[in-house]
Amino acid sequence: MLTSPRESSGEVTRSRTAGADPVARRARRRALALVLALVALGLIAVASLALGVRDIAPADVWNALVAPDAANQDHRVVLEQRLPRTLVGLAAGVALGLAGTLVQGVTRNPIADPGLLGLNSGASLAVVCAFWLVGVTAPIGYVWFAFLGAAAAALLVFSIGAAQPVRLALVGATVTALITPLITLVLLRDATAFNLYRFWVVGSLTGRGLDTVATLWPFVVVGTILAVVLAHRLNMLALGDDVARALGQRVGTTRAMTGVAVVLLSGTATALAGPIALVGLAVPHAARRLVGTDYRWVMALAALLGPVMLLGADVIGRLVLPHSELEAGVVAALLGAPVLVAVARGRNVAGV
Amino acid sequence: MANDLMTTYAVAAGSAVRHLRAARRRRLVLVLAACAVLLVALATLALSLGAASLPPGRALTALLGVGEAKDVFIVHRLRLPRVAAAVVVGACFGLAGALFQSTLRNPLASPDILGIASGASLGAVWALLVAGVTGLAVAGAAFAGALLVAVAIWFFAWRRGLHSIRFVLVGVGFAYLCSSLLAWLLSNAEERVAQSALLWTVGSVSDIRGEELALLAVVAAVLALAVSLLARTQGPLALGDDNARALGVHVDAARVGSLLLAVGLVAIATSFAGPVAFVALVAPAIARRLLSDGGAALLASAGVGAVLVLTADLVGQHAVLGVSAPVGIVTGIVGAPYLLWLLATNERKSRA
Numbered sequence: 001m002l003t004s005p006r007e008s009s010g011e012v013t014r015s016r017t018a019g020a021d022p023v024a025r026r027a028r029r030r031a032l033a034l035v036l037a038l039v040a041l042g043l044i045a046v047a048s049l050a051l052g053v054r055d056i057a058p059a060d061v062w063n064a065l066v067a068p069d070a071a072n073q074d075h076r077v078v079l080e081q082r083l084p085r086t087l088v089g090l091a092a093g094v095a096l097g098l099a100g101t102l103v104q105g106v107t108r109n110p111i112a113d114p115g116l117l118g119l120n121s122g123a124s125l126a127v128v129c130a131f132w133l134v135g136v137t138a139p140i141g142y143v144w145f146a147f148l149g150a151a152a153a154a155l156l157v158f159s160i161g162a163a164q165p166v167r168l169a170l171v172g173a174t175v176t177a178l179i180t181p182l183i184t185l186v187l188l189r190d191a192t193a194f195n196l197y198r199f200w201v202v203g204s205l206t207g208r209g210l211d212t213v214a215t216l217w218p219f220v221v222v223g224t225i226l227a228v229v230l231a232h233r234l235n236m237l238a239l240g241d242d243v244a245r246a247l248g249q250r251v252g253t254t255r256a257m258t259g260v261a262v263v264l265l266s267g268t269a270t271a272l273a274g275p276i277a278l279v280g281l282a283v284p285h286a287a288r289r290l291v292g293t294d295y296r297w298v299m300a301l302a303a304l305l306g307p308v309m310l311l312g313a314d315v316i317g318r319l320v321l322p323h324s325e326l327e328a329g330v331v332a333a334l335l336g337a338p339v340l341v342a343v344a345r346g347r348n349v350a351g352v
Numbered sequence: 353m354a355n356d357l358m359t360t361y362a363v364a365a366g367s368a369v370r371h372l373r374a375a376r377r378r379r380l381v382l383v384l385a386a387c388a389v390l391l392v393a394l395a396t397l398a399l400s401l402g403a404a405s406l407p408p409g410r411a412l413t414a415l416l417g418v419g420e421a422k423d424v425f426i427v428h429r430l431r432l433p434r435v436a437a438a439v440v441v442g443a444c445f446g447l448a449g450a451l452f453q454s455t456l457r458n459p460l461a462s463p464d465i466l467g468i469a470s471g472a473s474l475g476a477v478w479a480l481l482v483a484g485v486t487g488l489a490v491a492g493a494a495f496a497g498a499l500l501v502a503v504a505i506w507f508f509a510w511r512r513g514l515h516s517i518r519f520v521l522v523g524v525g526f527a528y529l530c531s532s533l534l535a536w537l538l539s540n541a542e543e544r545v546a547q548s549a550l551l552w553t554v555g556s557v558s559d560i561r562g563e564e565l566a567l568l569a570v571v572a573a574v575l576a577l578a579v580s581l582l583a584r585t586q587g588p589l590a591l592g593d594d595n596a597r598a599l600g601v602h603v604d605a606a607r608v609g610s611l612l613l614a615v616g617l618v619a620i621a622t623s624f625a626g627p628v629a630f631v632a633l634v635a636p637a638i639a640r641r642l643l644s645d646g647g648a649a650l651l652a653s654a655g656v657g658a659v660l661v662l663t664a665d666l667v668g669q670h671a672v673l674g675v676s677a678p679v680g681i682v683t684g685i686v687g688a689p690y691l692l693w694l695l696a697t698n699e700r701k702s703r704a
Contacts, residue, residue, distance in 0.1 A: 109458070109460070111458070111460060111520050111521060115528075116460070160692060160696045167695055169459070171695055174633070174637075174688050174691050174695070175692070177629065177630035177688045178685065178688035178692070179684075180629060181554075181680065181682070184681055188550065191543065194546070194547060195543060198535065198538045198546065199539050201535050202532070202535045277529075278525065278529075281524065281525075281528070285521075327539075332532075334529065334532075337525040337528065341508045345509075345518065
């Protein structure tokens with residue numbers, strides 16, 4: 001997906017001349033991982049439309065999508081409830097997977113994720129202020145607060161810490177340390193805001209209508225395009241600032257562009273689904289484990305695995321409890337922790 | 353001739369090293385002295401401010417047990433325990449943070465980010481919301497939560513030795529897992545109980561007195577003594593495993609020992625004071641920048657942590673809009689901007 005035709009034909013030629021050399025094997029392995037991830041995403045998306053309190057056959061799901069019948073109860077469930085949350089999950093999942101990869105690439109820190117750069121806390125503070133000061137309660141109203149909060153936090157973090165990867169991560173954590181108590185202060189004073197906030201902060205795909213997705217999808221598209229462009233630059237940056245500079249790269253520009261992409265992507269994800277933990281952290285590590293450290297491939301796979309994980313979490317959350325649902329954010333954390341443990345126990349974990 | 357030149361170089365190098373060492377020692381003494389002076393000044397302020405305001409002179413004579421019985425009571429029973437608790441808790445968190453960060457060689461590795469603090473919060477909130485207990489049992493649950501999470505991280509990160517990146521990654525996974533479960537517990541709880549549980553997760557030093565304070569101080573002192581025996585290994589460890597081994601350090605033993613002590617410090621401090629947010633992240637970062645010698649800055653971190661928590665407690669009691677705010681809210685607001693300023697200003701010198 002992210003390799004140019006020139007690149008892949010080059011790998012094919014090399015594999016022909018050298019037989020079953022490691023390069024060809026790696027190319028096959030990468031392609032296989034990508035195809036499998038794509039299949040998994042398709043299956044999960046169908047499952048997300050079909051499964052729940054009321055199980056609907058895939059054929060009926062298809063009918064509901066192509067020939068909706070307003071009188072049919074199943075069709076209405078698919079269109080009014082499951083389609084929106086599937087689309088929210090897709091958009092937020094892609095955004096989180098890519099944002100996590102970008103953040104780890106630019107900070108060169110394996111534990112960095114958008115949350116650690118202060119973006120989630122910025123978004124949370126803005127949403128809390130929306131609840132507290134403005135009295136906004138509808139999702140379409142507070143998505144903009146979440147988005148602007150994330151952007152403001154990112155601006156602060158990148159303007160202070162942009163010059164060094166280690167410092168960027170440290171500044172991000174410090175800004176989180178600054179913002180989190182402010183959130184708590186508001187919550188301790190305002191019971192109404194606390195009541196709204198505790199349901200937002202769990203992270204969930206429900207309750208956001210199609211209108212939020214319809215408003216925010218362009219941000220995901222632009223962020224994805226930026227991520228595609230940046231993949232090659234991050235490969236050079238992984239060799240260290242000096243080497244990247246020697247290879248003719250403007251390191252500062254790369255960092256700034258990454259910052260913009262991360263804000264677009266993770267701001268959107270947080271606005272759509274709340275601060276979902278661990279997807280942005282676990283997905284890039286899992287992708288790196290499968291396709292190696294080339295950011296073009298990691299990025300492609302992360303964009304697929306992100307929604308697989310988020311939608312998977314949502315579907316599981318619908319099925320585990322008999323009469324209620326577990327929010328996607330909780331299940332994503334329960335799924336993500338073992339993924340992270342498995343990645344950490346792998347042989348070559350240091351490859352960031 | 354050549355020999356002479358060599359000798360000259362060796363002598364020059366030797367005197368340069370001596371100069372550097374002397375400069376480092378001077379700097380350390382300076383920072384520690386500044387911490388001590390600040391602590392005394394802040395403590396005097398804390399003893400004299402309050403509902404019944406005493407002039408500093410009267411507060412100090414009351415501290416010695418002379419003067420009016422009412423003054424002695426106020427100082428000894430009400431204010432001194434709080435000051436002592438703030439100092440001990442701050443020193444514990446600062447020291448633990450410095451140990452984590454130098455042993456794991458990651459400036460972000462602090463109990464907040466590694467999940468040990470969220471484990472304590474989860475334990476306490478579970479005790480409050482699900483088990484329905486209060487008082488010392490909550491502290492016990494917090495202690496158990498912190499230790500359980502630490503043991504779990506240890507168990508999952510151990511693979512033929514304890515590697516920094518593994519420990520950190522698994523820890524971050526557990527941090528998100530715990531905070532997700534915490535958010536879920538809060539979102540499912542009754543409104544009033546949820547708010548009191550939220551208050552616990554903030555951290556406070558206002559209710560530590562008598563036997564609790566004595567227990568905290570004794571355990572902290574024993575652990576700090578043990579740390580001082582290990583401190584010699586921290587410098588070489590910061591140079592990387594191979595270099596440390598070459599310098600004669602038993603790398604695995606040193607790492608296991610210092611992590612155990614750090615976990616112990618965090619667990620004891622958290623179980624009494626709650627997870628006083630971000631002191632363990634911010635204090636060592638500030639201390640390292642004040643010393644700027646690339647070392648672990650153990651003593652200075654403990655000093656900065658104590659100053660930070662005492663300042664935060666003072667500000668929280670007396671400065672925020674006439675209402676007292678728990679110390680955990682203020683530590684972030686007081687410490688984070690200072691660290692950000694340090695990060696933004698010593699651009700060139702900084703070593704994160």
